[in-house]
Amino acid sequence: MPDDWQRALAVVAHPDDLEYGCAAAIAVWTDAGREVSYVLATRGEAGIDTLEPARCGPLRELEQRASAAVVGVSEVAFLDHADGVIEYGPALRRDIAAAIRRYRPELVITLNHRDTWGGTAWNTPDHVAVGRATLDAAGDAGNRWIFPELTDQGLEPWDGVRWVAVAGSSSPTHAVDATAGLERAVRSLLEHRTYIEALTDEDPQTYARTLLTGFAEETGKRFGNRPAVAFELFPR
Numbered sequence: 001m002p003d004d005w006q007r008a009l010a011v012v013a014h015p016d017d018l019e020y021g022c023a024a025a026i027a028v029w030t031d032a033g034r035e036v037s038y039v040l041a042t043r044g045e046a047g048i049d050t051l052e053p054a055r056c057g058p059l060r061e062l063e064q065r066a067s068a069a070v071v072g073v074s075e076v077a078f079l080d081h082a083d084g085v086i087e088y089g090p091a092l093r094r095d096i097a098a099a100i101r102r103y104r105p106e107l108v109i110t111l112n113h114r115d116t117w118g119g120t121a122w123n124t125p126d127h128v129a130v131g132r133a134t135l136d137a138a139g140d141a142g143n144r145w146i147f148p149e150l151t152d153q154g155l156e157p158w159d160g161v162r163w164v165a166v167a168g169s170s171s172p173t174h175a176v177d178a179t180a181g182l183e184r185a186v187r188s189l190l191e192h193r194t195y196i197e198a199l200t201d202e203d204p205q206t207y208a209r210t211l212l213t214g215f216a217e218e219t220g221k222r223f224g225n226r227p228a229v230a231f232e233l234f235p236r
């Protein structure tokens with residue numbers, strides 16, 4: 001991965017999207033003094049079958065903030081789109097472009113925007129919408145005339161995004177050695193306790209560790225046999 005940058009912004013659909021793999025890389029970056037901020041399109045309020053959205057949303061927001069803090073991220077913003085039915089379109093692009101103008105990142109991170117995770121494992125419409133809109137908004141943010149209302153709000157164009165890095169891609173091009181961040185990534189995922197307890201009967205510790213270590217080792221096979229987080233990098 002390129003390392004000549006100072007600020008990154010990660011834009012994803014749901015609480016936990018960054019914790020299923022990507023957070024290990026984020027821990028490595030914040031250790032090196034880089035600033036990373038999170039923007040989430042939703043509060044993940046439709047994510048737990050046994051918990052109604054009005055109670056689920058605030059809880060998952062708290063878990064996401066705790067989870068971000070474990071890997072050195074203190075800025076977490078929510079765009080308040082509706083979980084499960086996020087619509088790709090100008091409204092979503094504008095909200096993400098506004099965030100890019102606010103945080104002025106050189107690197108933007110998002111999650112797999114393609115229909116599948118590779119093979120026949122179908123992706124969710126929220127990930128597809130947010131991933132695509134983020135790739136698009138990296139350009140929108142630099143154009144004064146696409147969303148002129150943002151300039152009126154004091155958000156000047158930011159044409160400084162140099163790369164959009166897509167996590168969870170089935171065609172990764174770059175990777176980060178995740179060794180130093182893996183332990184915190186496990187703790188970061190464990191902060192989504194309500195979600196994990198509803199998801200599996202397994203011991204949460206075992207669940208998180210087995211899953212993240214497995215992902216990192218599998219990814220590492222392509223990248224020098226060290227635990228890794230991989231991205232598909234779109235230079236701009």
Ligand SMILES: [Zn+2]
Pocket residue numbers: 013014016017127
């Ligand atoms: Zn998700």
